[in-house]
Amino acid sequence: MSRRRWQRTDGLQQRTLGQECVVFHPGAGTTHLLTPAAAALMDGLAEGVAMDEAALARHLGLSEEDGEAELRRWLSSLQSADLIQERP
Amino acid sequence: MRIADLGQTRLQCSLAGRGLYLRTGPFTSRIQSPIASVARSIESLYRDFEVADSQGFYDFHCELRAPRSHRRFYRPQVLFLSDRRSVFKPLAYHQAYPMLEWGLNWCIANQVPHRLVLHAAALERDGKALILPAPPGSGKSTLCAALAHHGWRLLTDESVLVDLATSEVSGPARPVSLKNDSIRVIRDACPSAVLSTPIADTLKGAVAHMRPPTDAVRRGHETARPGWIVFPRYQPGAPTRLKPRTAGSGFMQLIANAFNYAALGARGFHSAGRLVEQSACFDFSYSRLDEAIEQFDRLADGR
Numbered sequence: 479m480s481r482r483r484w485q486r487t488d489g490l491q492q493r494t495l496g497q498e499c500v501v502f503h504p505g506a507g508t509t510h511l512l513t514p515a516a517a518a519l520m521d522g523l524a525e526g527v528a529m530d531e532a533a534l535a536r537h538l539g540l541s542e543e544d545g546e547a548e549l550r551r552w553l554s555s556l557q558s559a560d561l562i563q564e565r566p
Numbered sequence: 567m568r569i570a571d572l573g574q575t576r577l578q579c580s581l582a583g584r585g586l587y588l589r590t591g592p593f594t595s596r597i598q599s600p601i602a603s604v605a606r607s608i609e610s611l612y613r614d615f616e617v618a619d620s621q622g623f624y625d626f627h628c629e630l631r632a633p634r635s636h637r638r639f640y641r642p643q644v645l646f647l648s649d650r651r652s653v654f655k656p657l658a659y660h661q662a663y664p665m666l667e668w669g670l671n672w673c674i675a676n677q678v679p680h681r682l683v684l685h686a687a688a689l690e691r692d693g694k695a696l697i698l699p700a701p702p703g704s705g706k707s708t709l710c711a712a713l714a715h716h717g718w719r720l721l722t723d724e725s726v727l728v729d730l731a732t733s734e735v736s737g738p739a740r741p742v743s744l745k746n747d748s749i750r751v752i753r754d755a756c757p758s759a760v761l762s763t764p765i766a767d768t769l770k771g772a773v774a775h776m777r778p779p780t781d782a783v784r785r786g787h788e789t790a791r792p793g794w795i796v797f798p799r800y801q802p803g804a805p806t807r808l809k810p811r812t813a814g815s816g817f818m819q820l821i822a823n824a825f826n827y828a829a830l831g832a833r834g835f836h837s838a839g840r841l842v843e844q845s846a847c848f849d850f851s852y853s854r855l856d857e858a859i860e861q862f863d864r865l866a867d868g869r
Contacts, residue, residue, distance in 0.1 A: 495816075495843060498815075502831075502835035509821060
């Protein structure tokens with residue numbers, strides 16, 4: 479699994495509604511409804527703390543062998559919504 | 567003092583002069599117009615509303631008058647001005663009163679910075695708010711008018727006001743706008759309802775307004791706590807069906823029906839979030855009004 483590191487975008491507002499989660503991006507003025515998996519991933523990223531993909535996979539209970547593609551898909555959609563950013 | 571106490575002559579003088587200061591829920595509107603049909607409709611439909619102090623503060627300044635052009639004489643028209651600025655294209659002169667209602671809706675949608683404003687109808691029962699967010703043509707005003715005459719207190723048929731700190735719900739309890747077939751439907755379903763004479767050929771077809779029940783106007787200052795958020799849809803021939811909706815998708819649909827969500831930023835997000843957390847969300851499809859009323863009675867009674 480890649481050692482790329484990810485961090486939550488600063489200033490996001492998040493609320494849990496039942497089994498779901500909504501996130502407001504104040505900079506973009508956008509609101510997103512997250513799937514439970516994406517919400518769990520966001521929960522793993524505390525503000526100001528970068529995590530690598532292996533740690534995120536562990537947080538989500540994904541195996542290193544089978545979970546990489548799934549994790550990549552979730553990271554990609556969160557990145558395209560500017561909810562997370564890659565950190566060097 | 568209420569509109570009914572003012573009398574026709576004083577009402578017309580106020581409207582044609584410095585303006586009528588009309589209190590609707592939390593708002594005071596200063597309305598000026600020399601047009602007789604506007605005065606007649608206000609006298610009938612706003613009978614129970616309070617007249618505010620004409621020296622006091624007002625939230626909206628609305629004026630309805632003919633344009634200062636040859637159109638005063640040839641196919642006369644009417645303009646709606648908010649703070650002395652024309653905000654709509656002129657309409658045919660006989661549409662002056664519906665234009666006032668649409669103009670007041672516009673003022674609430676665009677000039678209220680201290681509440682989340684939803685494009686929705688709302689009613690109250692036992693202190694709990696039933697919010698019906700929907701785009702035009704979904705049957706929300708018809709449903710709202712019927713429920714307002716069957717045990718629910720009218721809060722609004724158009725502009726739900728959500729307190730940013732508490733998410734308590736209120737509305738201006740103004741006349742309910744009915745269009746086309748729904749005018750006949752409400753006449754049949756609610757024989758005690760007072761409706762204005764329909765005005766044909768507006769942009770929305772034939773339009774009439776229903777006077778809000780007296781109790782709803784007198785209790786216009788009372789807020790309601792969040793109860794139910796129901797997304798209604800009238801479909802000819804459809805069975806009556808109330809289907810639970812998840813809170814997350816209810817939230818997204820709710821904010822799609824908010825006028826000022828984007829302008830409020832994080833305050834709007836958390837206000838809408840609190841509202842959804844405290845409410846049960848449903849989708850509702852119907853074609854029969856009697857069955858719809860029964861369904862909402864069951865909902866209120868927890869059956």
